[in-house]
Amino acid sequence: MGLAKRIIPCLDVDHGRVVKGVKFVAIRDAGDPVEIARRYDQQGADELTFLDITASSDDRATMVHVVEQVAAEVFIPLTVGGGIRTLDDVRRMLNAGADKVSINTAAIARPEFVREAAERFGNQCIVVAIDAKAVHGEGESPHWEIFTHGGRRPTGIDAVEWARQMTEYGAGEILLTSMDRDGTKRGFDLALTRAISEAVSVPVIASGGVGTLDHLADGILIGRADAVLAASIFHFAEYTIEQAKRHMQGRGIEVRL
């Protein structure tokens, strides 16, 4: 008995609407963030992550409104990422009802931002999102680098070192996405997940590549992740959160049921 490993569905939000097609049975409005959040809460999601993919910063206010609406009805932790660049962005999201914000590009542009945000708002609400890609050749020892712009632009920063540095700066959690696996349904990059999880003292959320329920369990058991994040396998109703949890429990993982 003890702390449960978490399952976190991730929703992409554009102009206040959930995109990339959520296909629940009998859902009235597949683009409505509140309705989808409520559905995931009912299924037993441990947290929810919203990724604001709105291109224009003029539309950030829309995301604030989404968070306010969801927080008024769904009483589980909410994380918001995408376009968090200033302390004021963090404050607006937390005041709207987010529990954590996830910082990605802004941390690479200016690592001190993570320190400032953690000092001002507490480590517990600062998640650093890391998008990493393997850069080692065949037969070389494993090595991953941080990439930006959806995995297209290398930064030369070593992913494990970066995770360590970010936790020293005050990140309370790491959201780790393998850009090699994202969207492939081939499972997490387990070596990457394990390398990061063992390098830092804070919880690590594994992301990128989930296609089966065994992938989720592998992320915990082999990757040593503390939480697993997935989008499409839940959105397209291939599996419910509860099915995923029962499967993980069957493999000896402690979950909240």
Next chain:
Amino acid sequence: MTHIAIIDYGMGNLRSVAKALEHVAPSSQITVTHDRSAIRHADRVVFPGQGSIRDCLRELAHWDLLDVVREAARNKPFLGLCLGPQALLEFSEENGGVECLKVLPGRVVRFGELCDPATGERLKVPHMGWNQVHQLNDHGLWQGIPQDSRFYFVHSYYLQPADAALTVGRTDYGFGFASAIARDNLFAVQFHPEKSAQAGLQLLANFAGWNP
């Protein structure tokens, strides 16, 4: 109409706490306030908190709320959340050592290097996520909440009350620690009921109707 005051001293997001209380106690008036008089006149008081203990006590002093919080903790239904119960003890190790409100005897201690006693696996700090709370008595605030229900936690320091009788809920994270403490009109929890789905909402509903 019952008035529940949520003490706002600039530490963290209180919207979630207010929304959850509005959800379970629609006939109560919920206010988020740092007004001394409003807190004094409230029927019930919620004392939340996030961030560091040094900032928490500094902000309480800044808003001139130290005595008001101590008073409410002694004379009306009072619910401490997360950093709230830590501030109620005597002393915290955080920020190099901070004297707290001394409403209850005990200290606040940092999680050290932790291992799961069953698997030997290293445990992460902060203690973040859904963990079980073992109810040690049949306190009114546990009513309708199944034994060993899970609540959402996120913290790096834990409560170490000096009087074992204060502990009404225990949680295991490498070892057993006090996740809920209570005395008379006061109940305080290390977890976040406002983020703990059904079990958390039930606890808040119980508080809204609690007559110690």
